[in-house]
Amino acid sequence: MTDLLPQHDDEPAPPSRRELNKAATRQAITDAALELLRSKGPGNFTVEDIADAAGISRRTFFNYFSSTDAALASIVHGFLDKAIIQLRLRPADEPMLESAQAALVALADPKAVAPLAELFTLTQQSPLMSHTELEAWDHCRAQVFTVARERLAGTPGGQDELYVHALAGSIISCGKAAMEVWFNRRGPDLTPASLAELRQLLIDAMALLATGFNTPAPPSATRSS
Amino acid sequence: MTDLLPQHDDEPAPPSRRELNKAATRQAITDAALELLRSKGPGNFTVEDIADAAGISRRTFFNYFSSTDAALASIVHGFLDKAIIQLRLRPADEPMLESAQAALVALADPKAVAPLAELFTLTQQSPLMSHTELEAWDHCRAQVFTVARERLAGTPGGQDELYVHALAGSIISCGKAAMEVWFNRRGPDLTPASLAELRQLLIDAMALLATGFNTPAPPSATRSS
DNA sequence: AAATAAGTTGCATAGAGTGCAAACTTGCAC
DNA sequence: GTGCAAGTTTGCACTCTATGCAACTTATTT
Numbered sequence: 333m334t335d336l337l338p339q340h341d342d343e344p345a346p347p348s349r350r351e352l353n354k355a356a357t358r359q360a361i362t363d364a365a366l367e368l369l370r371s372k373g374p375g376n377f378t379v380e381d382i383a384d385a386a387g388i389s390r391r392t393f394f395n396y397f398s399s400t401d402a403a404l405a406s407i408v409h410g411f412l413d414k415a416i417i418q419l420r421l422r423p424a425d426e427p428m429l430e431s432a433q434a435a436l437v438a439l440a441d442p443k444a445v446a447p448l449a450e451l452f453t454l455t456q457q458s459p460l461m462s463h464t465e466l467e468a469w470d471h472c473r474a475q476v477f478t479v480a481r482e483r484l485a486g487t488p489g490g491q492d493e494l495y496v497h498a499l500a501g502s503i504i505s506c507g508k509a510a511m512e513v514w515f516n517r518r519g520p521d522l523t524p525a526s527l528a529e530l531r532q533l534l535i536d537a538m539a540l541l542a543t544g545f546n547t548p549a550p551p552s553a554t555r556s557s
Numbered sequence: 558m559t560d561l562l563p564q565h566d567d568e569p570a571p572p573s574r575r576e577l578n579k580a581a582t583r584q585a586i587t588d589a590a591l592e593l594l595r596s597k598g599p600g601n602f603t604v605e606d607i608a609d610a611a612g613i614s615r616r617t618f619f620n621y622f623s624s625t626d627a628a629l630a631s632i633v634h635g636f637l638d639k640a641i642i643q644l645r646l647r648p649a650d651e652p653m654l655e656s657a658q659a660a661l662v663a664l665a666d667p668k669a670v671a672p673l674a675e676l677f678t679l680t681q682q683s684p685l686m687s688h689t690e691l692e693a694w695d696h697c698r699a700q701v702f703t704v705a706r707e708r709l710a711g712t713p714g715g716q717d718e719l720y721v722h723a724l725a726g727s728i729i730s731c732g733k734a735a736m737e738v739w740f741n742r743r744g745p746d747l748t749p750a751s752l753a754e755l756r757q758l759l760i761d762a763m764a765l766l767a768t769g770f771n772t773p774a775p776p777s778a779t780r781s782s
Numbered sequence: 783a784a785a786t787a788a789g790t791t792g793c794a795t796a797g798a799g800t801g802c803a804a805a806c807t808t809g810c811a812c
Numbered sequence: 813g814t815g816c817a818a819g820t821t822t823g824c825a826c827t828c829t830a831t832g833c834a835a836c837t838t839a840t841t842t
Contacts, residue, residue, distance in 0.1 A: 466691045494738045501730030509722035544769035
């Protein structure tokens with residue numbers, strides 16, 4: 333069994349059995365949902381299908397997610413939550429746009445992007461997904477807003493709600509734009525070259541924001557494929 | 558019946574009986590939905606309630622909208638569609654940000670804003686609405702994207718997908734931000750002073766975008782209430 | 783005034799989503 | 813370990829959404 337030493341609990345990580353079970357169930361659900369998406373295509377399977385595949389009851393599914401969409405969107409949520417964590421790790425006195433750029437670039441690794449890329453690829457041609465995916469991005473926007481407000485609280489004019497709202501929204505929009513362009517260009521390609529392009533797109537997108545979209549050809553050199 | 562003169566069809570406006578009926582039904586549905594929202598609150602009425610109030614069958618409701626949310630979101634759609642029309646009226650060689658600003662400011666009149674303001678007020682405290690409303694904004698974003706792409710097609714670097722996507726998304730985000738701040742400050746207030754503030758917020762939001770969010774205190778003077 | 787196209791309605795049915803109570807698991811104290 | 817309290821799962825019942833289909837009504841054309 334587990335070790336019997338008197339734990340000092342230095343770390344804030346006491347994953348009890350219950351929590352582990354819940355996490356496992358949650359994971360089983362999203363895995364099952366993704367697998368059904370692969371095999372049957374978007375919109376061609378039900379909550380019951382997912383529950384069966386995950387080895388739980390229909391009712392339990394709804395204890396975790398409110399719809400099939402929500403189960404799949406948890407992939408997007410997972411990705412964006414990581415982005416927020418990265419953002420919070422940046423020094424508080426760094427300019428927001430630089431922090432955002434750094435946080436996004438840090439996320440451009442295969443491990444984090446792969447599930448998202450597959451999800452995008454599988455749901456590209458059907459608008460059946462959009463609902464909950466948009467919500468995931470908006471949820472992330474709200475969190476960027478919170479971070480930005482905390483940071484700017486002390487600075488002159490930092491109380492300006494419009495500034496903070498507009499900034500958070502634009503950051504998200506530009507991040508989304510970079511992702512979208514990348515998916516359109518590369519599909520599910522996760523090679524180092526492709527990921528380097530994603531990083532460059534994210535950098536360019538933030539640069540566009542920082543330069544006020546001044547010139548149709550952005551100053552920082554873009555790839556020339 | 559209609560006039561019997563040999564129509565030359567100079568104008569693109571032959572509103573037939575059928576079209577009028579459809580428009581009327583559509584309007585009756587959204588009116589009924591809004592009235593139920595007022596009286597019962599968000600989430601406390603069904604499609605059947607709306608259909609009864611609008612004097613149509615439940616089934617017919619679904620011929621027009623796919624959900625109660627969608628019926629209400631048609632108000633948002635209506636508003637944003639007007640914005641796109643305004644945007645298309647701007648000269649094609651005007652900078653996008655200026656066009657967007659002008660289009661949005663043109664929309665800040667009581668007639669256009671009133672339904673939106675009421676909808677926002679009624680759904681503020683409940684996230685029950687978000688789904689379809691987010692979709693409406695995203696639909697508008699896609700249209701801004703189209704306009705921007707058409708305009709920039711000839712300009713140097715205008716082929717840059719990233720630029721166009723990021724620009725369209727940011728414009729929408731900033732418009733949304735201005736609206737949100739305004740609703741938060743003023744609620745359903747439609748007085749000239751309040752609308753003037755909305756206009757100023759929209760102008761400021763676009764200015765933030767144009768100046769790359771350079772200074773936490775935007776250069777153009779904001780209201781000082 | 784037919785003939786035809788377009789729109790509405792009721793019926794049937796599959797599936798989403800939720801409240802409830804009974805059963806089962808896990809954590810904790812003795 | 814025994815036992816109890818709190819947390820989870822599950823089945824059941826029920827309401828509501830959403831769509832296909834066929835019969836019916838209304839507008840348009842000739």
